[in-house]
Amino acid sequence: DTAVSQTPKYLVTQMGNDKSIKCEQNLGHDTMYWYKQDSKKFLKIMFSYNNKELIINETVPNRFSPKSPDKAHLNLHINSLELGDSAVYFCASSQTPTGDSYNQPQHFGDGTRLSIL
Amino acid sequence: AQKITQTQPGMFVQEKEAVTLDCTYDTSDPSYGLFWYKQPSSGEMIFLIYQGSYDQQNATEGRYSLNFQKARKSANLVISASQLGDSAMYFCAIIRAGTASKLTFGTGTRLQVTL
Numbered sequence: 001d002t003a004v005s006q007t008p009k010y011l012v013t014q015m016g017n018d019k020s021i022k023c024e025q026n027l028g029h030d031t032m033y034w035y036k037q038d039s040k041k042f043l044k045i046m047f048s049y050n051n052k053e054l055i056i057n058e059t060v061p062n063r064f065s066p067k068s069p070d071k072a073h074l075n076l077h078i079n080s081l082e083l084g085d086s087a088v089y090f091c092a093s094s095q096t097p098t099g100d101s102y103n104q105p106q107h108f109g110d111g112t113r114l115s116i117l
Numbered sequence: 118a119q120k121i122t123q124t125q126p127g128m129f130v131q132e133k134e135a136v137t138l139d140c141t142y143d144t145s146d147p148s149y150g151l152f153w154y155k156q157p158s159s160g161e162m163i164f165l166i167y168q169g170s171y172d173q174q175n176a177t178e179g180r181y182s183l184n185f186q187k188a189r190k191s192a193n194l195v196i197s198a199s200q201l202g203d204s205a206m207y208f209c210a211i212i213r214a215g216t217a218s219k220l221t222f223g224t225g226t227r228l229q230v231t232l
Binding site for chain 2: 044058092102103105108109
């Protein structure tokens with residue numbers, strides 16, 4: 001029944017390692033997102049994919065590489081993890097707004113808490 | 118530049134009372150959407166309510182309503198009859214035209230409901 005599910009929920013790893021976070025949505029949405037929430041709870045978009053095509057790439061280090069094998073999945077791979085990568089990463093999905101109406105809310109997964117030792 | 122401003126880092130309200138959480142935004146686009154999300158201590162992000170810039174009436178969803186004042190660029194969330202379960206972080210966010218559905222969030226307000 002889970003609408004947007006991401007795994008793992010917790011990720012504890014050492015600096016320099018490479019890790020991946022997976023996200024899947026069963027809402028039939030055509031757009032998926034990755035957001036980062038820092039220690040002060042500030043949420044900022046990182047990437048967005050629409051029908052497997054990258055449409056938003058906010059100034060994120062190229063150590064972060066999203067991949068969308070199909071419109072229901074959006075994974076995030078992070079190379080050479082750094083201390084500053086410690087955060088909660090949220091996956092979200094929505095239907096693309098049409099016209100002047102933006103009333104398609106983004107549905108969020110439960111987040112992945114990444115801790116770098 | 119910050120596009121969404123939430124000036125109240127923390128708020129307290131007594132159970133059963135109403136509370137207003139402030140949100141102002143900055144855009145020159147005529148077309149945009151405003152959202153409120155709740156984040157309880159368990160961490161998930163829960164969509165609460167939406168207001169479109171062209172909507173003639175203020176949005177309402179159960180105990181949540183939006184006090185939308187377009188000329189003042191404010192979209193305050195009103196929670197009526199507060200419950201202990203309303204204790205959480207509340208985020209205001211905006212989608213603006215031409216931003217490919219990018220949600221820009223405010224810094225959030227932590228609401229604590231007391232007995």
